[in-house]
Amino acid sequence: MLCLGVSGGLDRVYESSPELPSTFLHDGAAVLVRDGRVIAAVEEERLNRVKHSNKFPNNAIRYCLSAAGVELGEIDRIAFYATEAYCNTMLERLCVSQPIPLDAKLVLRELLAREFGAEVDASRVSFVNHHEAHAVSAFAMSGFEQSLVFAVDGGGDFLSGLLAVGSGTDIRHLASFPEHNSLGLFYLETIRYLGYGLFDEYKVMGLAPYGDPARYRELFAQFYELLDNGGYRVHLDRIGPALLHSIEIRRKGMPFTQQHQDVSASLQEALERIVFHVLRHHREATGMTRLCLAGGVAHNCTVNGKLLYSGLFDDIFVQPAAHDAGCALGAALMMSNELGKPVPRERLRDVYWGPGLGNERAIEQELNAWSGHLDIQRSDDIAGGAADWMANGAVIGWVQGRSEFGPRALGNRSILADPRPAENKGRINAMVKKREGYRPFAPSVLEEDASEFFELPDGKREFPFMNFVVRVREAQRSVLGAITHIDGTARLQTVSRETNPAYWDVINAFKKRTGIPVLLNTSFNNNAEPIVDSVSDAIATFLTTDLDGLVVGPFLVKKRAPTRRDWTALSVSLPPYASLHRVRSHTAGNRQETVCEIRTGRSDHDSMRVSHELFELLMRIEGEASLGWLLDTTESDEAKREDLVKELRLVWEQRRVRLHPPRAVCDCNETQGEAQPELMSMAMSTRSSGEEAGQRVRLQSASG
Known part of the structure; x- marks a missing residue:
């Protein structure tokens, strides 16, 4: 019995919806359950790269179906994470400016039919209490x-x-x-x-x-x-x-x-x-x-x-x-129970339900596509190699196995470091996260050693999900300076050899070198994106932060200094959630000026200003284009071209554009398990005194 739970919005990633209440339609996800057991689950943000995605989770659904080797028509029940009455009320608010039918079940069925080419009978679609x-x-x-x-x-x-x-x-x-x-x-x-x-x-x-x-x-x-x-x-x-x-x-x-x-x-x-x-x-x-x-x-x-x-x-x-992504899990489990297949009575031990990395050859091919930027070494002792790096002060990205379901990096899509030097906290906040210096980091500890370093209530030894702040033992607080918060606590993850042997091995290897069975663990992302999911995500984040090393599968990866030719060989594309806008606004002196923006949402609050030169360069892209070709189409001198490349790299760091090897070499979306979006909208608008005015022109092209 197959049951699919769904959370998220009722439009696609390149469509722009009116504003809705902040408590509705976010954290899109899909969870597939077979006979009461989860076989696949992923949040849409991991795939469409939009934080807390409020879009229809078509990529997440596609992944779940692929993981189970089934088609949508083979799913016994599909459940949405809110009641039909509530969804219909939200649709009424939407239809103030858009001709949308006030029937949530019809909208959901039409979205599924459009995305998956399969009609879904109304009897197979349910709405559940949130x-x-x-x-x-x-x-x-x-x-x-x-x-x-x-x-x-x-x-x-x-x-x-x-x-x-x-x-x-x-x-x-x-x-x-x-x-x-x-x-x-x-x-x-x-x-x-x-x-x-x-x-x-x-x-x-x-x-x-x-x-x-x-x-x-x-x-x-x-x-x-x-x-x-x-x-x-x-x-x-x-x-x-x-x-x-x-x-x-x-x-x-x-x-x-x-x-x-x-x-x-x-x-x-x-x-x-x-x-x-x-x-x-x-x-x-x-x-x-x-x-x-x-x-x-x-x-x-x-x-x-x-x-x-x-x-x-x-x-x-x-x-x-x-x-709210967890509501997709609850919805699927409710349907499974209703159909006579309840969840077995056993404690959840892990949530490694997301996409994997592919086989070793696929990982190597993806890394080699960036060979001008990366130094790649295969290791038969990947845990030992990573532990050597960290014991010598390196901060690394660690990417193994299937990704975690939920907001925590639990050792498969993590940034790892030595938990001892207190300065590591500020260093990582500055070099990777670019966030407030007070923000704490979590420790991952071998389950069998947890009580030596943390005050755990009697009889409790398993804390696998970073859900509890616990007290660090007073004698260990000065030892674990990078993960001990100002009040002597830490958000703990215990690691079991049974549930995650690869992660257990790297912590144990660090213990052998330092005597400390603990690592600093934080999510592998920068301040502008969700946690990485695919190899291509990991490479992009590695190259746009100051991380010292990257470990993917059996490969130890360092950065190398790319040549000008390595940069210009890359392709440039706009993510499907980004749009280009040329905007007229008033300055402080009430002079009118035209500015260029890349937006990732409906308003200028989600915008990043770019130069007119870069804007014109990006407007030439249809799907994707090589950076070298784009630069050749400009009339700028060499110094201006260098400035354009620098600006483009800054915009890439904020994930407003994508830089990647040509698709013939490396199809990043395909390895991610993500569907190719049908279209990407690039909108140019005119605005006066902060308000939209005039006619919007929408240019459409195949997305890259």
């Missing part, structure tokens, strides 16, 4: 026979959470939480005044330990109430006015003050108080000694860690893809 999908995704994978289940996020299906009891294969609802009581929106509304927005919540969680919650404790007490019987109420409308009068509002890019750190600490404390209030009551009322967590708020590892140490529950399971 928060029930969250709840099932956790309880069904926990291995528990019974537990309390708390699904809590920003919103979905007009609600923001669900509390239930899971028993056997059933979920019995205890309480639901309206959207105006959303803990996710409570957090989001506050961090707006700290210069952050949607999907930045985890950054504020990392900032909180630098602050003192007492400073704004009374202020935050005005923002929520704890009610009888585990109830609560949040007052979202009070947050903005109170903070505007109490703190200096931080704009994006401004430095953090102690005020901002204290607000972060007070916010985190308020969230913890509310969560504990809800769970204490229902723990006592139901007698449940185990807890399952899902929903975006369940990614707050600090809350999870405090629940762990509290002893309130004997065991806690947090679904590792707790955000």
Whole structure:
């Protein structure tokens, strides 16, 4: 019995939709389940390279079908991650400016037919309750026979959470939480005044330990109430006015003050108080000694860690893809159960469900296509070679096996380094992530050695998903300087030899050289992109960051200095999510000027300015073109051409263009398991005084 769960949007990556509520249509994913067991799962962002993709997950679906060796017509049930009524309401908002049928099932079936050339009978398409999908995704994978289940996020299906009891294969609802009581929106509304927005919540969680919650404790007490019987109420409308009068509002890019750190600490404390209030009551009322967590708020590892140490529950399971992509998992499992194939009662051990790298020959061919830029060496002891690099101070990209499902790099698409030097934290934040220096990194430790370095509750030794912040043993804090946060904690991953032997081997090899069975582990990406998935993704990120080395399959890879000819031999293409815009705007002196932009969204907030010369060069591309040919078509002198190449490389670092070997040498999309998009839109628009005006001209060509 094959069941496919789907989350995400109802348009394709090169189409532009009107704005929708921030709580709807993001984190697109597909999960394929056979007889209650997951056989393939991937988030759409890993394939279309759009962070938190709100597009239809056609690439993710295609991967799942390919992994199972089946066609769409062989799928018994397809389930979308929200109710049909909710989706129809969102379509009503869409149709204000677009002629879209107000029938979500019809839209979904038409998208599937268009993408996969197969008509899907309406009886095979289902819509599920959003928060029930969250709840099932956790309880069904926990291995528990019974537990309390708390699904809590920003919103979905007009609600923001669900509390239930899971028993056997059933979920019995205890309480639901309206959207105006959303803990996710409570957090989001506050961090707006700290210069952050949607999907930045985890950054504020990392900032909180630098602050003192007492400073704004009374202020935050005005923002929520704890009610009888585990109830609560949040007052979202009070947050903005109170903070505007109490703190200096931080704009994006401004430095953090102690005020901002204290607000972060007070916010985190308020969230913890509310969560504990809800769970204490229902723990006592139901007698449940185990807890399952899902929903975006369940990614707050600090809350999870405090629940762990509290002893309130004997065991806690947090679904590792707790955000909306995990609803695709829940939807698939719900359908499988409905069709008589429930999930086996066993604890989830790993989530390596994504695309693999292909065979050794395919990896080597991809690397060799970049031979002018890369020095490639095959090794029979890849773990030892990588460990030697790190023991000598290198920061490396590590790419092995199938990619992880969810937001954490768990040792198959990771950046790894020595966890000891405290300066590694700032170094990696600057050289790769280009992000705030306070942001912490996680440790990966051999499961059998974890208790030597971390204070683990009695009987607990497996923490495979980085879901809990735990205390680093005091004697080890100075030793593990790069992964110990300011409050003496770390977001832990234990690594089992059974579930990931390749990753276990490299940590063990590092242990043999240094005596430390721990590595610093962070996701393999830069600040402009999702975690890498394919070999081609890894190469692009390696070449556009200051990483010292790259390990892919059995190959140790270093950078070499490319010649001018190596650069000009590359092809240039626009990603399907990018569009070119020539914009008229007013300067501070009210003079009108024309600027050129590459946009990756609907508004200028998602834009990057480029020179007129580079804009004209990119306009010549139809699908893809060699950089050498493009430069030859310009009338610029040699110095100007060098400047164009430098600018193009900067734009490539931000993933607004793609640089890659010619497709005849290396078809990056094909190796990624990604469908070739049919068309790419390049739009030129005219805007006056910040508003769109005039007629938009859409140029279409085959995408590269």
